[in-house]
Amino acid sequence: MDSTQSFKFFNRGPSAAARLIFFALLSLLLMFIDVRYRHLEAIRNVLALPIQTLQRAAINIATQPGILLDEFGNYLDTQGNLARENMQLRQQQTVYATQLLELQVLQAENEQLRKLFELSQQADFPMQMAEIIYLERDIFKRKVYLDKGSQKKVTAGQVVMDQVGLVGQVTRVYPWVSEVTLITDKDHAVPIQVLRTGLRAVVFGSGNISNLTLRYMPISSDIQVGDVLVTSGIDGTYPPNLPVAKVKQIERDPAYPFAQILCTPLAGVDQQRQLMIVSGLHKLPEIPAEAMKPADIKSKKSKRSKP
Amino acid sequence: MSEQFSKDQEFLLPANTTFIVLSIFAGLMLNWLPWQGLWLALRPDFAALILLYWCTHKPHRIGIGIAFFIGIVADVADSSLFGQHALSYSVLAFGGIMLHRRIQMFDVREQPLQVFPLLLTSYAVYASIHWIIGGKIAWEFFLGCLTSALLWLPLSILLQTMRRTRTDPNEL
Numbered sequence: 038m039d040s041t042q043s044f045k046f047f048n049r050g051p052s053a054a055a056r057l058i059f060f061a062l063l064s065l066l067l068m069f070i071d072v073r074y075r076h077l078e079a080i081r082n083v084l085a086l087p088i089q090t091l092q093r094a095a096i097n098i099a100t101q102p103g104i105l106l107d108e109f110g111n112y113l114d115t116q117g118n119l120a121r122e123n124m125q126l127r128q129q130q131t132v133y134a135t136q137l138l139e140l141q142v143l144q145a146e147n148e149q150l151r152k153l154f155e156l157s158q159q160a161d162f163p164m165q166m167a168e169i170i171y172l173e174r175d176i177f178k179r180k181v182y183l184d185k186g187s188q189k190k191v192t193a194g195q196v197v198m199d200q201v202g203l204v205g206q207v208t209r210v211y212p213w214v215s216e217v218t219l220i221t222d223k224d225h226a227v228p229i230q231v232l233r234t235g236l237r238a239v240v241f242g243s244g245n246i247s248n249l250t251l252r253y254m255p256i257s258s259d260i261q262v263g264d265v266l267v268t269s270g271i272d273g274t275y276p277p278n279l280p281v282a283k284v285k286q287i288e289r290d291p292a293y294p295f296a297q298i299l300c301t302p303l304a305g306v307d308q309q310r311q312l313m314i315v316s317g318l319h320k321l322p323e324i325p326a327e328a329m330k331p332a333d334i335k336s337k338k339s340k341r342s343k344p
Numbered sequence: 345m346s347e348q349f350s351k352d353q354e355f356l357l358p359a360n361t362t363f364i365v366l367s368i369f370a371g372l373m374l375n376w377l378p379w380q381g382l383w384l385a386l387r388p389d390f391a392a393l394i395l396l397y398w399c400t401h402k403p404h405r406i407g408i409g410i411a412f413f414i415g416i417v418a419d420v421a422d423s424s425l426f427g428q429h430a431l432s433y434s435v436l437a438f439g440g441i442m443l444h445r446r447i448q449m450f451d452v453r454e455q456p457l458q459v460f461p462l463l464l465t466s467y468a469v470y471a472s473i474h475w476i477i478g479g480k481i482a483w484e485f486f487l488g489c490l491t492s493a494l495l496w497l498p499l500s501i502l503l504q505t506m507r508r509t510r511t512d513p514n515e516l
Binding site (some may be wrong): 053054056057060061063066067068071072077081085088089091092095096098099180209216244 | 437478
């Protein structure tokens with residue numbers, strides 16, 4: 038075997054196998070750190086700046102012809118169409134105006150009642166409009182990217198909604214871009230309350246864009262098809278009373294301890310272009326010290342799975 | 345036609361570093377187009393293909409380190425885990441470098457069949473990381489490696505043509 042020992046004319050450094058092992062170990066280490074400790078966000082942010090600019094350029098190049106075509110179509114839109122649309126909007130506006138009046142009356146009444154009960158006023162949440170710039174290009178995950186980032190004071194953990202209901206939560210913030218995990222993401226949990234009965238529960242994403250599941254509800258629990266679920270606000274992440282979903286289907290099979298409940302999200306999770314980032318949630322009072330210990334364990338257990 | 349493209353022995357321009365970098369960059373940009381739904385599943389991984397082309401044709405220029413770096417860039421762009429693309433691209437580059445003689449032995453029309461296992465391995469590495477961490481696997485993801493293998497033929501002909509000298513060598 039000694040005689041077959043190769044004589045190297047050109048030194049090419051370590052062999053391919055050695056290199057593969059080195060880089061494989063390096064990437065495994067990086068993945069481990071990323072999953073466990075999230076120390077790499079700073080590096081990611083730095084690298085993301087040029088890369089995201091390029092990505093937006095790529096998307097612009099791809100979408101520009103479509104946008105131009107759209108604009109051309111708009112230009113050709115006949116006056117009749119516009120007039121019809123105008124009339125429809127006018128009609129809608131009168132309907133909304135009456136509804137708004139009713140709402141104002143109700144609000145005033147509500148305020149009085151709240152004062153009577155000495156409840157703390159619920160603050161209006163300041164909102165920020167943001168536009169979706171692109172979707173996740175990874176079929177394993179459902180995420181969207183918005184065009185507002187830490188420069189516009191968006192922080193991770195803020196809630197994203199459209200005009201109908203809850204859409205998701207900001208999970209990662211870059212200087213000019215923020216990443217939103219949708220409520221339909223697999224294992225994403227939202228604490229909710231059934232609007233009709235006040236029953237509290239947690240609704241989970243199923244990974245499917247049009248489904249949410251209500252897990253761990255006893256068969257006997259009082260839930261009907263068509264019930265609206267709103268956020269309970271108990272977790273301190275989501276503000277209370279935002280509509281989340283509507284119950285679509287209930288299967289009560291006595292063979293299982295829990296009912297299988299499917300819900301559809303109210304917000305057009307995959308239909309909107311403009312979304313609202315809700316900022317400035319009201320602070321919940323501190324958890325009393327003696328209750329801290331069990332609560333702490335619980336919060337750790339119920340911690341949302343890593344997005 | 346087939347003779348023209350069959351072997352790498354024909355007289356080609358020395359692969360310019362700028363050309364290599366630009367081609368990989370173009371691959372990344374193609375990956376970053378707004379693919380959605382089924383098209384996303386069917387999207388060939390352009391960056392991986394171009395990387396594999398250079399790994400098989402210039403194994404001493406493009407190595408596993410560069411593949412790793414491209415993977416990191418792809419990771420940041422897709423906000424996947426740090427190192428997920430990097431690992432799968434490193435494995436792909438390793439396969440390409442180890443088998444570059446074997447792949448070049450075949451006619452360019454037979455090469456997709458040789459390239460497919462390499463791509464499949466790299467896709468499997470990527471998916472299995474998802475499976476280990478996320479606990480689920482999306483099978484339609486593997487469609488991408490099929491389309492990638494199909495794209496190998498036009499892509500390698502294109503790159504080969506771009507590397508050929510412009511002037512006719514028989515001309516005096």
